Amino acid sequence: MSKELSYTIEEVSQLLKVSKLTLYDLVKKGELPVFRIGRQMRIDARDLDAYITNQKTNQIPKASPPIVQRNERKDSKTLVISGQDIVLDILGKHIEKRSAYKTLRSFTGSLNSLISMYNGECDIVSLHLFDGDTGDYNLPYIKKILVGHPYILINLLSRKAGFYVKNGNPLNLSTWTDLNREDVKLINREKGSGARILLDEQLRINEIPFRNIKGYEQEETNHLSVASSILTGIADVGVGIEKAAKMVGVDFVPLITERYDLVILKTAGTMQLITAIKEILSSPQFQSEVKSLGDYDTSQTGKIIYET
Structure with missing residues (x-):
């Protein structure tokens, strides 16, 4: 693989036949180094080769560690924001300004992102899931998928x-x-x-x-x-x-x-993050940046749609 200088997350996903969210999780845990060129995250070919070699030489079965939600890891300072809208880049920038977190983007569809959150692989998920039976957005799907998990649903914008x-x-x-x-x-x-x-x-x-x-x-x-x-x-x-x-x-x-909303799990490790996001979404600066893009309605931005 070392013929290439570096790879995108998508290219590595195709090479290893694993999901992009699996790779984001390896990055969050510090097992796979990355670097950035503008908005794009890349993986050095030598680091990828080193990771693969390490996996080959460490195949002795080990005792399984206790299952811990990603958001409960106190050593984790990286957040995965899932969704495709460019407004999420603005949100990530504001989060990094207000906290010690670094943000990574997963460009995954709404329903798949929600399932990944249930599996502990995403920290902030953006949703625009229409339910034909109720005419509502997002909440009908969240109630069915995030069963047993406390969460908050906050409006990001309408479009x-x-x-x-x-x-x-x-x-x-x-x-x-x-x-x-x-x-x-x-x-x-x-x-x-x-x-x-x-x-x-x-x-x-x-x-x-x-x-x-x-x-x-x-x-x-x-x-x-x-x-x-x-x-x-x-x-x-x-x-x-x-x-x-x-x-x-x-x-x-x-x-x-x-209605384009954000859902975040409510845990001891995310309460400060939720507070920061509420403040960001309600701030004139954030809303002004979103409005400057055009074609977005911020009249409900920051509104709590539902909270367990």
């Missing part, structure tokens, strides 16, 4: 979600039922992402079999890639947020306002 379409919207796409047309090809998001759940819930509500949707099985892993697929003509429509449409340069058809 528009809808269709990415070709400029001028030549197919005149305006409702979820338009996806059922034979002349429309979709580009989908990966399973476990908020955009995928929004689409699947709307198909269920509108009684549209996913097998009817041309392109349903074709997936991308982020908003920008979906929007770019529309721009390049790979597909006619995709589901995502307004900000990405403007960044890529495609038209956007708003269909729903989604």
Whole structure:
């Protein structure tokens, strides 16, 4: 592996056939060194080789250590923030200014991130999970997954979600039922992402079999890639947020306002973090930075949506 100078987390994930969250956990525990180039975290090829060699030479079975929630480790000064929105970079910067924590980003979809939090692999998870039965966001999923865990749900922002379409919207796409047309090809998001759940819930509500949707099985892993697929003509429509449409340069058809929240487990080790995040989200400076990006509503930012 040493032919390459360094790897991204995603490249190492593919090489070792493990999830990115597993690698983030190794980084948090200090077992795998990393360095940063701007926003991107990279792993030196020599450090990766050393880690693999160490695992090969330490195969004598050891007694299993007691299971401890990641957030209870007093020696851990690194937080994993899971989610894709660029506002999470701003949040991480403010956390580092106000505390001794260093922040790492996991660009994982909402539902998969929530499951990782249940498994102790994430510290702050951002969510935009639509529930078709209640019309609510996030809480119905949290109550089912974080069973037995105390937590707090705080609003980060609200934003528009809808269709990415070709400029001028030549197919005149305006409702979820338009996806059922034979002349429309979709580009989908990966399973476990908020955009995928929004689409699947709307198909269920509108009684549209996913097998009817041309392109349903074709997936991308982020908003920008979906929007770019529309721009390049790979597909006619995709589901995502307004900000990405403007960044890529495609038209956007708003269909729903989604509540984008943060969930944090309440433990003895996270109470100071929760206090800091409340102060950050309520601060004029943070809200001003978010507003300057455009396309975000901060009217509920910092509001406690639910707390056990």
